[in-house]
Amino acid sequence: MIxxxxxxxxxxxxxxxxxxxGIAVVLSFVLGCSQAVQMVREDSTGGVVAYSxxxxxxxxxxxxxxxxxxxxxxxxxxxxxxxxxxxxxxGYTSMLGIYEGTEDESIGRKWGIQFECx
Numbered sequence: 001m002i003x004x005x006x007x008x009x010x011x012x013x014x015x016x017x018x019x020x021x022g023i024a025v026v027l028s029f030v031l032g033c034s035q036a037v038q039m040v041r042e043d044s045t046g047g048v049v050a051y052s053x054x055x056x057x058x059x060x061x062x063x064x065x066x067x068x069x070x071x072x073x074x075x076x077x078x079x080x081x082x083x084x085x086x087x088x089x090x091g092y093t094s095m096l097g098i099y100e101g102t103e104d105e106s107i108g109r110k111w112g113i114q115f116e117c118x
Contacts, residue, residue, distance in 0.1 A: 037068045040089075042076065046116040049073055050089050053111050060088070060111035069113060077117035084114040 041048040049072050053063035060066065073081055089112035 036065045037072065039072060039076075040112065046081065046084070046114070047076060048112055048114045050110045050112040052108055054109065060086075063111065066111075073113065073115050077115065080118040081115045082118065084116055086111065086113040088112070 035052075037049065037051045039047055040050045049069045051060075051063060051065035051069040053060040053065065057063065089110045091109045
């Protein structure tokens with residue numbers, strides 16, 4: 001009885017497909033769990049959405065996350081909404097260094113929008 005050795009190109013193709021599937025899973029997890037835009041509070045009449053911004057990139061009004069925040073409000077209030085107030089809210093702090101003694105502290109800023117559905 002002779003055991004057949006699988007074709008190497010088949011093994012490479014299989015490994016490539018497995019690697020690509022793994023990358024897709026990781027990317028969907030990372031992109032789906034973004035903390036840049038969050039519905040902080042929500043009830044039947046409205047809520048508060050918060051998003052990240054940086055002053056050196058146009059501040060809260062020019063933040064690339066503002067459009068996503070407004071889209072979440074539109075999704076919550078399909079018949080329209082009224083902004084009650086907006087302003088800077090509690091941000092976050094993260095440590096960027098990976099070796100002891102090299103920690104770089106980064107302070108992220110958040111902008112909040114309180115809204116009421118019509």
